[in-house]
Amino acid sequence: xxxSAAGPAxxxxxxxxxxxxxxxxxxxxxxxxxxxxxxxxSKPTVVRVPGDAATITAALGKVATNGLVLLSPGTYHESVxxxxxxxTIRGTNRNTVIIDGQGIRPDGIVVTAAGVTVQNLTVKxxxxxxxxxxxxxxxAEGQGGNGYSTADPDKFPPVQRFxxxxxxxxxNGLYGIYAFDAQHGVIEDSYASGSADSGIYVGQCRQCxxxxxxxxxxxxxxxxxxxxxxxxxxxxxxxxxxxxxxxTLLSSYQEALRPQHHNTVAGNLISDNTSAQSxxxxxxxxxxxxxxxxxxxxxxxxxxxxxxPYVGVLLDNTEDIPATGNQIIDNxxxxxxxxxxxxxxxxxxxxxxxxxxxxxxxxRPAALAKARCPEGSARSTGVADTQLPTLTAPPGMxxxxxxxxxxxxxxxxxxxxxxxxxxxTVRAPDLTTVSAPAPDYLAxxxxxx
Amino acid sequence: xxxxxxxxxxxxxxxxxxxxxxxxxxxxxxATPGTxxxxxxxxxxxxxxxxxxxxxxxxxxxxxxxxxxxRDLTFLEELGxxxxxxxxxxxxxxxxxxxxxxxxxxxxxxxxxxxxxxAWPGSQPLPRFARxxxxxxxxxxxxxxxxxxxxxxxxxxxxxxHLAQLIPGYRPRWSQRCFRGPGQGTVARNPLNFxxxxxxxxxxxxxxxxxxxxxxxxxxTICVLRRLRLDIDAFHALSVAGxxxxxxxxxxxSPLSGGRPLxxxxxxxxxxxxxxxxxxxxxxxxxxxxxxxxxxxxRRGYGYDNGAGDAGLMFICFQRDLRSFVxxxxxxxxxxxxxxxxxxxxxxxxxxxxxxxxxxxxGGGLS
Numbered sequence: 106x107x108x109s110a111a112g113p114a115x116x117x118x119x120x121x122x123x124x125x126x127x128x129x130x131x132x133x134x135x136x137x138x139x140x141x142x143x144x145x146x147s148k149p150t151v152v153r154v155p156g157d158a159a160t161i162t163a164a165l166g167k168v169a170t171n172g173l174v175l176l177s178p179g180t181y182h183e184s185v186x187x188x189x190x191x192x193t194i195r196g197t198n199r200n201t202v203i204i205d206g207q208g209i210r211p212d213g214i215v216v217t218a219a220g221v222t223v224q225n226l227t228v229k230x231x232x233x234x235x236x237x238x239x240x241x242x243x244x245a246e247g248q249g250g251n252g253y254s255t256a257d258p259d260k261f262p263p264v265q266r267f268x269x270x271x272x273x274x275x276x277n278g279l280y281g282i283y284a285f286d287a288q289h290g291v292i293e294d295s296y297a298s299g300s301a302d303s304g305i306y307v308g309q310c311r312q313c314x315x316x317x318x319x320x321x322x323x324x325x326x327x328x329x330x331x332x333x334x335x336x337x338x339x340x341x342x343x344x345x346x347x348x349x350x351x352x353t354l355l356s357s358y359q360e361a362l363r364p365q366h367h368n369t370v371a372g373n374l375i376s377d378n379t380s381a382q383s384x385x386x387x388x389x390x391x392x393x394x395x396x397x398x399x400x401x402x403x404x405x406x407x408x409x410x411x412x413x414p415y416v417g418v419l420l421d422n423t424e425d426i427p428a429t430g431n432q433i434i435d436n437x438x439x440x441x442x443x444x445x446x447x448x449x450x451x452x453x454x455x456x457x458x459x460x461x462x463x464x465x466x467x468x469r470p471a472a473l474a475k476a477r478c479p480e481g482s483a484r485s486t487g488v489a490d491t492q493l494p495t496l497t498a499p500p501g502m503x504x505x506x507x508x509x510x511x512x513x514x515x516x517x518x519x520x521x522x523x524x525x526x527x528x529x530t531v532r533a534p535d536l537t538t539v540s541a542p543a544p545d546y547l548a549x550x551x552x553x554x
Numbered sequence: 555x556x557x558x559x560x561x562x563x564x565x566x567x568x569x570x571x572x573x574x575x576x577x578x579x580x581x582x583x584x585a586t587p588g589t590x591x592x593x594x595x596x597x598x599x600x601x602x603x604x605x606x607x608x609x610x611x612x613x614x615x616x617x618x619x620x621x622x623x624x625r626d627l628t629f630l631e632e633l634g635x636x637x638x639x640x641x642x643x644x645x646x647x648x649x650x651x652x653x654x655x656x657x658x659x660x661x662x663x664x665x666x667x668x669x670x671x672x673a674w675p676g677s678q679p680l681p682r683f684a685r686x687x688x689x690x691x692x693x694x695x696x697x698x699x700x701x702x703x704x705x706x707x708x709x710x711x712x713x714x715x716h717l718a719q720l721i722p723g724y725r726p727r728w729s730q731r732c733f734r735g736p737g738q739g740t741v742a743r744n745p746l747n748f749x750x751x752x753x754x755x756x757x758x759x760x761x762x763x764x765x766x767x768x769x770x771x772x773x774x775t776i777c778v779l780r781r782l783r784l785d786i787d788a789f790h791a792l793s794v795a796g797x798x799x800x801x802x803x804x805x806x807x808s809p810l811s812g813g814r815p816l817x818x819x820x821x822x823x824x825x826x827x828x829x830x831x832x833x834x835x836x837x838x839x840x841x842x843x844x845x846x847x848x849x850x851x852x853r854r855g856y857g858y859d860n861g862a863g864d865a866g867l868m869f870i871c872f873q874r875d876l877r878s879f880v881x882x883x884x885x886x887x888x889x890x891x892x893x894x895x896x897x898x899x900x901x902x903x904x905x906x907x908x909x910x911x912x913x914x915x916x917g918g919g920l921s
Contacts, residue, residue: 278824301828326828358847384828424846424881452884501827 150523151175161185161194161204168192173523176202176226184231186245187216187223193523196226199271199515206231206277208505213277215245219265220527225516227273228281230505235274235297240264240286258361263288263310266527270294271516276504280306281325289314289530294514296550297322299507301384303330304348309360312336316531321550323347324507326386328378331365332357338368341534344546347553349383349498350390351375351413356399356423364426366401370408372539374546377412377554382508385501391415392496394441399423399453402430409437409541410444415496417441417466420473420487422453429455432478435462437541442494447473447487457481469493511552592705593653596638599773600909603659603703604852604872605761608739611655613707614732614856616779616868617714618696618902622723624666627917629721630907633660634916636720640713648713654706658717660916661699661777661904670920675767675776676905678876684887686898693728693900699777701870707731728900730781732856732868741807741816745857745867746789746797746895749807752816753838755850764849765872770919773908775872778879781858781900784866789895800891802836809838833891840890841882848878866896876903 148169149157154176158164161183164174171191178201185204187194194214196202204213204226213228216238228235237245241261267290274281274297281297284290285308293316297304304322306329307315313334318341322328328345329352331338345351352375356364375394390396392415395405399422410417417438420428428449438444444466449455459478460468468474469488476482548554594602637658644652668677679695686694700717702710710731718724735743744750755764767774789797798804807815811823811831819838823831832839843850851871859865873879886893910916 278826279822301824301826359844384824384826387824387828387830388834424885450888501825501829503826504828505826 148172151521153177154181155179165189165192171220171523171526173521175521178202180205182207182210184210184212185214187214187221188218189221190218191220191526192218193222193224194226195222195224195516195520197520199225199227199273200512202226204228208232212237212245213274215239215242216267217242217264220267222268222270222524222527223272224268225271225520227275229273229275229277232278234279234283235277235281236269236272236283237280238264238267238269238284238287238290244285258286258309261286265289266529267291268527271514272296273510273513274304275299275510276507277301278504280304280330281322282306283308284315285309287315288312289528291316291318291531292320293318295320296510296513297328298324298510298552299383299504300325300327301504302387303327303353306330306332307334307338308332309362310334311362313338314531315339316341316534318342318534319547320344321547323551323553324380324383326350326384326501327390328352328375331355331368333360333362333365335362335364335366335368337531337533339534340368340370340373341536341539342372342542344374344542344548344551346374346376346378347380347551348378349380349386350393350396351378351410352394353396353398354400354403355396356401356426358424364399364401364423366403366430368400368403369536370395370403370405371536372542373408374542374544375408375410375413375417376544379412379414380553381499382502382553384504384507385498389498391498392442392494393419395419397421397428397431399426400428400431404432404434405436406432406434406536407436407539407541409544409546411437411440411544414442415494416443416446418445420445420447420449420455420458422449422455425453427453427455428458430457430481431459432481433458433460433463434478435541438463438466441467442496443467443469445469445473446493447482448490448493449485449487451486454484454486455482456484508552511550513550592655593641594655594657596641596657597911598909600766600775601659601773601906602657603701604765604775604854604906606657607655609737610734610740610742610854610856611657611703611705612734612736613705613710614701614703614734614868615707615710615714615729616732616870617700617702617718617729618663618727618779619698619700619718619721620725620727621666621697621721622725624669624697626722627662627666627670627920630660630917630920631915633717633720634910636717637916638912640716648716649709651706654704654709656702656704656709656713658713659699659701659906661701661906662917662920663695663697663699663902663904665695666697667905674905675771675774675875676903678903680778680876680901680903681880683883683898683901685893685896686901689898689901693781694902696727696902696904698724699779699902699904699906707733730858730868730900732858734856740852740854744855745784745786745865746801748797748801748803748805749815751853751855752803752807753818753850754852760850761852765852765874767874767908771905771908775852775874775906776876776879777904777906778869778871778873778876779900779902779904780869780898782867782869782896783864783899785895785897786865799833799836800895802832802838810836835889835891837886837890837892840886840892843878843882846878846881846885848881849873849875851878851882864899872906879903
């Protein structure tokens, strides 16, 4: 603590000096040229790659704030870091504009600036992430791995406003599309497969104000993951089918801002998570629709959760953090190994979880089966895993070997002008019209099922 | 001379220890008897025997006792003074070769702490864990902990006997002689032949963050003792690679996630097919503090061998809260492949009192 407190105290006067010099320089430039323009205004609004700049990184060095970097079809061998506020990085064709990590580079695109849009392109074969949006720059180097310190959200405030849409994230070593320590963003109409961890991941934020909708994740160890992302996270109308685990809501001691709580998961298809053409889930997870570990007060409603041979909705504790207050309402919940099960142990018994309107679903233990919303279950331990189906997960497939996705739909509309500035907040979706999707929902984008 | 004295005692365990002690003769902890280099300072902000000497002495004796009157701690001042005098001016009858790096560390059991300051750290007993049913009741809990370490095992019983006479109503509960192999700092081979105590807090800042209690017990710490009988034969029936998967490190200490001997583990590292390089049930993964929000424990364990197959690890750790150990042990009971080879036979926690000086007596804040 002493070291970090001393750092800024020493650095601040120096930074102020530089700022003063910059202002003086800008004023003298204006005086010399007699125009009101400064460096920023002289930057182009649209920079084409490779037409105007040879690389994406070079284009980002040229483009104006809130400008557009427009990528022509081709394969780009770059790890791109985006520090230009408000910029849009857009491919002219989602399926043929490819940022390729070749199995050796860590990340496709890392966004650390506010208001950035990434759209209509493919990111593949990176060892860590396809697209990462984060206020914690060292996250781009992986999560550290040794885990002796967690990213400090006070030191690294969440990056504000982002949009990732019509992005295909294919065969990345950890996560396909990852928002960590970020707020007020949208991940939509995107696709992720071949992730050795999760296809799409939202982590470590409070009052996140993040909407995840109309995405497809398949052939990942986990389709969608949330660890310690709370309050306004809306996971709506996605297809999380054909992975090993469809999706998870996790409280994790390895990151800040636990416990995870108050997400809305609605209108998703979460089915047949039995993929063999996917990397292994490292803890052995397989055949699970939704796994909630230490998650609290989440609303799981109007989803179709079926064909997951272990458990459709699985409740568990994370160490001493219980799964509490999760409401499982009006889901098409059927034909799973067990449709819903609580396996919380005595270290952190579950409570106040409930199930309504799920027909003849099989639920264990009986305490959970009888627990109606909103009162929910009394504090109790769940069943032993010996009372759940015994499955053998197929061997994992190397992430670079996972079959490629089908061609994915392109962004429509004019491509060569910057989009409107991203809004300060994301509007919560209208859930009154949400209903459980058909079993073939978004099947035209999927290679499984 | 040291080797001769130990050799006269015989016994497999002591024989091994003596050989190892002789091998580390260049280490400060095994310096030439009778010189100031083998005198470990008693006075300080913390008691000796936790972080000093930096490399633990090769022999130990752990003694746990009950007190007839847990409210009476008036003996602590004289106990502290006597320990200091033993090291400063070793009496020939107890320490004929000088201080031999003797340290004596004093801790109080939960019943004693609760009798004086119910809200203080150390007032809560260690819970029973999943595999604890086999522990005899006499080998749990206890009111007073005396641990003595030295380069010469022969001095330890008479030293502790001498000190026990100062304590009114002292009733022995359980004790254990122990030994450790040569090493640098806390790192040494454990009874399974693996380098142990690798990832521990080092330096003043890490120790302050993870080990030392704050005011009013600044310089104190919470100790947990677990005697674990190890099925060493069954463990060695595994291939070397199999043993390394149970531990999560190779025999040279390097993590299965890569790196050099004593490197930190990378818990996230995976094979291309998605499996952890450090297996899901490996000891180093199960025990890692990041999963439980725990402080990093200062581990300073020893081996023991009581004959008749009762041999294993005398696990000793220090941290600033009991929760860190409790949460970690629960996780081990659920996940750790190493637990298949371990049977707990003693279990206890003690508040290690802050350090003391000639002017600030041992236990001054409590009684």
